[in-house]
Amino acid sequence: MSSANVQTSSYNKFYILFQIIGLTLIFYVYQWIVQYRGGFSFTEPKKIFNWHSILMTIAFVYLFANAILHYRTFQNNTKRKLKNQHAIIHGCILILIVFAGFAVFISHQYADPPIPHLYSLHSWLGVITVVMFLAQLFSGLYCFLYPGVAARHRETLAPYHVFFGISNFVLAVATVVLGFCEKIIFSLENQYKKLPAEGQLANILGVLCVFYCTLVVYMVTKPEFKRRPNPEFESLLK
Numbered sequence: 001m002s003s004a005n006v007q008t009s010s011y012n013k014f015y016i017l018f019q020i021i022g023l024t025l026i027f028y029v030y031q032w033i034v035q036y037r038g039g040f041s042f043t044e045p046k047k048i049f050n051w052h053s054i055l056m057t058i059a060f061v062y063l064f065a066n067a068i069l070h071y072r073t074f075q076n077n078t079k080r081k082l083k084n085q086h087a088i089i090h091g092c093i094l095i096l097i098v099f100a101g102f103a104v105f106i107s108h109q110y111a112d113p114p115i116p117h118l119y120s121l122h123s124w125l126g127v128i129t130v131v132m133f134l135a136q137l138f139s140g141l142y143c144f145l146y147p148g149v150a151a152r153h154r155e156t157l158a159p160y161h162v163f164f165g166i167s168n169f170v171l172a173v174a175t176v177v178l179g180f181c182e183k184i185i186f187s188l189e190n191q192y193k194k195l196p197a198e199g200q201l202a203n204i205l206g207v208l209c210v211f212y213c214t215l216v217v218y219m220v221t222k223p224e225f226k227r228r229p230n231p232e233f234e235s236l237l238k
């Protein structure tokens, strides 16, 4: 087997693990909400809040990870296609976080009595995560899709784009973990100390997020997994 094939098969093993953990995480956040937190609603503030947890987990953990690994996962696609798909996934993330943000805002506003906004460390880090995400998104669209930007400028900007993209993902996961922690403490109050099943589930979800984040950072920074365009294929397309 050639060294490129060995790298691909090794990447694929990590990728399978990555998908299993990501989907398990979403499934158990859903289970948490449905079994212990009353499910979802569009009218009751407590249940409107639950959209925040699930949509943020899907968008800022699972989809975000898939978007940043996209170049490595679909190596044989052309760079143009990958760029468009990378940008489209980020566009979908944006739509979900708008709904998730709206859900938490409404649930605070219409709670009885209303809950103040932006008082917690989680919410501050959440705002920084979203602002950083928007900066990455718009700078990415401008630098890499707008035809007026010269190739040499793109090459200069790419390492910064990658560095801040990965940092943004790590920050998003930290924010999500704080969110789980906050929600479980608010929900169980004194019972949390007794480590009931719900507390164990929330703790496991946090550990899973940290493991997932480590795996993604490993996969997206390992030089051997970096996309190597097939020169023959690329020249046929020119």
Ligand code: HEM
Binding pocket: 052, 053, 054, 056, 057, 060, 104, 105, 108, 116, 117, 118, 119, 120, 121, 122, 123, 124, 125, 126, 127, 129, 130, 172, 173, 175, 176, 177, 178, 179, 180, 182, 183, 186
């Ligand atoms: C990266 C993803 C996330 C971001 C950017 C984020 C952002 C925010 C923001 C900005 C607020 C404040 C809303 C307001 O003051 O009206 C908030 C509140 C809250 N979030 Fe998140 N969140 C994220 C994920 C999660 C997750 C997964 C949970 C898990 C249950 C969660 C739990 C909470 C809780 C309990 C509150 C209400 C208390 C508070 O204001 O801190 N968040 N979030």
Ligand code: HEM
Binding pocket: 068, 069, 071, 072, 083, 084, 086, 087, 090, 132, 133, 134, 136, 137, 138, 140, 141, 142, 144, 145, 158, 159, 161, 162, 163, 164, 165, 166, 168, 220, 226, 227
């Ligand atoms: C919040 C939004 C974004 C984040 C967090 C992000 C993050 C990343 C990361 C982590 C990589 C490294 C992938 C790898 O090495 O395999 C990457 C690569 C790349 N992204 Fe983004 N990205 C975002 C939006 C965009 C947008 C809108 C575009 C425009 C099309 C774009 C264009 C690119 C390109 C061209 C590369 C490859 C750079 C290279 O040649 O090394 N990104 N991005």
